[in-house]
Amino acid sequence: RVEEVIALAGLTGAADRRVKGFSLGMGQRLGIAAALLGDPATVILDEPVNGLDPEGVLWIRTLLRSLAAEGRTVLVSSHLMTEMALTADHLIIIGRGRLLADTTVDELVRQAGGASVKVITPQPEDLRTHLTHPGVEITTVAAADAPLHELRVRGAEAAHIGTVAAAHGITLHELTPQTVSLEKAFMDLTQDAADHRSQPPATRNPIHLTGAAA
Helix, strand or coil, rough: HHHHHHCCCCCCCHHHHHHCCCCCCHHHHHHHHHHHHHHHHHHHEEEECCCCCCCHHHHHHHHHHHHCCCCEEEEEECCCCCHHHHHHHHEEEEEEHHHHEEHHHHHHHHHHCCCEEEECCCHHHHHHHHCCCCCEEEEEEECCCCEEEEEEEECHCCCCCCCHHHHHCCCCCCCECCCCCCHHHHHHHCCCCCCCCCCCCCCCCCCCCCCCCC
């Protein structure tokens, strides 16, 4: 089993080296190998991609998915929302000791207002008339006198909007699903629970440097 988990962690070539000579990324791999040594049904990892290079990040992402596919429960603690969006199925978000969310990735993004469709059409009122339905929200984004009007539609899938437009002869110049990132949804959800909040740097006049080539 030892040789198996060492190979799984990609450390076969370093099996005879002293651990104190390992890089941060190799140490992470070794820690994960140790966690899997007992063939556990539940795996708990804290910031598993810390110190890993891009190949290592892809490796851990694939490993976590494969462990879950085997029927194991995989719990990951991480602040890297972009990575969690590619790895996790379910999220539990805690802020200042309070449970802020216990939901799927897709549902969290939807609740953050990210599930919408961008529509550009020269016939906004016609489209609005045929799309109006309980649960459907249509917002005009572009100026009212623009040749083409941009609408933001929530509560209707892009495929449904396209079907309705085609059925009523409404021209569409763009039909694009819009979503916010998991990171943005996380920041919005935790803004009142954060212990500190960074402020963007003040805008300064650019400094131009000139020099002569030797």
